[in-house]
């Protein structure tokens with residue numbers, strides 16, 4: 001079968017660190033035949049790592065889309081460009097994969113999915129946590145009723161990446177480019193994981209704040225304000241009545257990377273911990289601590305591991321599975337992000353239906 005030709009738009013951290021290795025594992029089915037970035041250094045890096053010629057490198061995504069060199073595109077740019085580039089890809093008749101969060105607000109994501117449905121083109125969103133071994137296995141444990149009916153979901157995703165010495169005012173620290181800070185960056189994954197486990201949000205209340213209020217601009221070094229959240233706490237209720245608590249931060253002193261998912265259900269308790277590369281699942285079964293037969297540590301079977309890029313290629317080949325994150329997952333997540341931002345603004349609980357109805 002002919003290989004699918006992929007064009008990457010935005011060759012920064014996530015494209016180089018995650019997408020590129022993912023595609024290289026699918027060499028028999030896909031190849032990267034064009035790259036676009038506004039930064040000449042990024043294009044040079046793409047040229048060297050992928051052995052591309054100058055005619056395969058673009059500074060304007062519109063030129064890549066009309067080049068005839070690609071069958072699909074992978075959008076890895078800052079958030080504010082996701083929907084405009086995806087819209088342009090659809091106009092060019094090209095399917096796409098896009099990084100999370102899908103857009104800057106629900107209205108633009110709704111317009112995008114309507115357009116994609118009209119065109120009938122496959123569209124994928126990079127909720128990368130869905131492809132992780134431990135998260136997938138947790139889903140299997142939940143689906144097979146290991147903890148029974150869920151009572152509580154407690155999630156913490158905290159890092160110290162906002163505290164790195166001298167970190168400049170990257171796009172993610174500016175509201176007009178990021179939309180939000182850790183809410184959209186880390187919170188979107190946590191919202192999606194909750195949905196991946198089968199729970200749909202009905203309402204949320206949130207609070208957020210900025211800890212490092214200003215940073216030097218890239219290039220000029222001029223000190224400018226940070227306008228996106230460094231931390232966000234979200235409490236939600238799902239349609240089945242499960243209460244969900246999500247804490248995200250990029251200012252967790254001394255913590256490189258900590259993720260905890262804790263679920264309590266009628267039959268017991270499941271806990272996943274990721275700390276600086278080390279992972280563990282604990283399960284404790286029983287209705288009370290007296291009844292529980294102790295805590296067991298589980299290593300997931302390797303078959304639960306997956307590759308996000310492979311899932312995108314599968315979608316393009318018409319072989320999606322029930323775990324695949326298509327555009328609708330990005331739209332559903334965006335509703336919750338919008339509701340959280342509205343809650344922060346209005347200082348009250350916001351129903352997801354208010355966002356859907358544009359109230």
Ligand SMILES: NC(=O)c1ccc[n+]([C@@H]2O[C@H](COP(=O)([O-])OP(=O)(O)OC[C@H]3O[C@@H](n4cnc5c(N)ncnc54)[C@H](O)[C@@H]3O)[C@@H](O)[C@H]2O)c1
Nearest residue numbers: 010011012013014036037038039042076077079099100128
């Ligand atoms: N799934 C995940 O776990 C994960 C992790 C990190 C980042 N992301 C997402 O990936 C996206 C990119 O994040 P990043 O950390 O790689 O950022 P980055 O700043 O490292 O890379 C973005 C790249 O886009 C390029 N770019 C900017 N404007 C462009 C334009 N108009 N046309 C073409 N290229 C353009 C930049 O020059 C840069 O090379 C964001 O949406 C982010 O939320 C996802």
